Amino acid sequence: MADTSIAAPEQAPRGRGSDFGDTVRALEIDLRIIGMLVALAVIWVGFNLASGGLFLTARNLWNLSVQTSAVGVMATGMVLVIVTRNIDLSVGSMLGFVGMTMALIQAEVLPDIIGFDHPATWIIAVLAGLILGGILGGFQGWIVAYIGVPSFIVTLGGLLVWRGGAWALASGRTIAPMDSTFQLFGGGSRGSIGASLSWIVGIVACAGIIALLITNRRRKHSYGFPVRPLWAEIVFIAVACGAVLGAVAIANSYAPLDRDLGIANPVLILIAVTIIMTFVATRTKFGRSVFAIGGNPEAAELAGINTRRTVMLVFALMGILVGVGAVITTARLNAAVSGLGTLAELSVIAAAVIGGTSLSGGIGSVPGAVLGALVMQSLVSGMVLIGIDAPLRNIVVGIVLVIAVAINTYYRQRTEQLTA
């Protein structure tokens, strides 16, 4: 290392932002996530008033959480795809194809080999779905990264191919029913973990949040970096744990047929996927590479990152998550039809974009995308609840999508002015 001491290049005079900006920075609050939570609160309260108190009921919120799961899971992968300046239009069709394959395996293939409702049926079906999704996604990613065909075209082709494939697999028949264990992935009256286990999950989650904050704080401390004031940590822990335990309490209070359901399995899957994907995106070298590629592909390449392999892996990961989405969707429907997942790509992309992912690449967050999925689903469910017709619902969702992106763009320009 050079022991050099050249003086600073002259620095452009820069507004350091306001006191408010400094406070936000010191507390490490993500204003965009806060903004989305506020938007969500407004939507929920608004629909609750409009529906005469039907929206904020345990039953509706429980259903809302289940309905958000499949799109939320896939949106976490779409964030990474879009961050690398790509798009995946094929996820809806791929969900149909993978779902149909899993359905055929458990309804028509395995019963002949290992017998009907064999305990291993669901394991084989789920693994096959995840692997197939990974292969299909990886194949599309290979064409994008190594052959150089734009992802828009590759996945537009995929949209047609996998949808046609889903039809061809079963000649358009509906495949049902699913294996009895497999059905549990869809939620429903049996597909949730019950009140006691839900409390345990909630408490473990709280412990995890606290452990994470302490580790972070210790690490920063050991390098002599400023840490959040203690009161802020405590408030943060209180709010986060309160939200977690509150959600568990609501889930547990939904007890149709006198059985407390607790957290639904697909919601549990969504939570796990969100945690894993957030970790991948922000704490691993792979995630760092993904964001660098989105920011400047040439710089990433020159930094020694294998950009092609990374992009291919992102698409493979997207495919695996489509597999997860397909498990949830077929299990919930207890059937596979060739139209399964039609237009899901649009919900998934919209969720990612509403969640702050920039289509020009380099910017996006996994929790944001999941919140985006929740916002979308809240709008749709809320409008159904107050009796708005499907065409009008689409109009509203379309408008909200554009407004959300407009707000994001405005916010980004403003923060750039603040820091630059």
Place this chain on the structure above:
Amino acid sequence: MTDITGERPPLVELRDMKVSFGGVHAVDAVTVDLYPGEVVALVGGNGAGKSTLIRTLSGAHPADSGEIFIDGEIVDITTPKDAKDLGVETIYQTLALAENIDAPSNMFLGRELTTRWRTLNDSAMEAAARTVMGRLNPKFENFKVAVESLSGGQRQSVAIARAVYFDARILIMDEPVAALGPAETAQVNELIQQLKEEGIGIFLISHELHDVFDLADRISVMLQGKLVGTVNKADVTMDEVLAMIIIGKMPDQVTEVELEELHG
């Protein structure tokens, strides 16, 4: 390693390098070398092939043919990682920074420091970045914001910090001061002197002949993909180098009339 004459082999030798793009010989049989603690300037007009030649050494673009020797031993450089593993660091004219991530992340891009769980250790990277920057540019404080919100000089500092942090033995600087003002240029030039004293070999690409004459020990001139020649700075005048750049003639071949015409 010594050869029969007892002389040290050059730190780097690019021998007979050829790169062509669709029939156009961007670099045509060029041989240059570089010794430890030496600055070799590569000069020439636009499209002379300087950057292309240097990109073969940094692994950004493999050569069609030719050999690269480091410490007298032939090496195989086909990717940027190969070059970095051999101690070749590059400051690109474009800076090659990912604008959406912060300075420490850019410095360690592709070579991130990790915790024992193999997760990113952002605190360690920030601490290291602060140490390096403390020496390069003590006023630099924006470690947590995306590079896109930094000034040109600050971005330049990040690119330089990245190149010097990893104990480079060979440094390639492609137009390191192109975007800088006079004060910043002076600082970079001072840095080059200090790195040189530490025995690092530097290939310097520059349009600015005054900088070249200030910093370089030897000057290699390229014209239309070919090497016109390499001269010791002490042996030539700026006009003679200009003649090499423009009409491709060595100082002993150029006539008084031609030198006059350059000022024409």
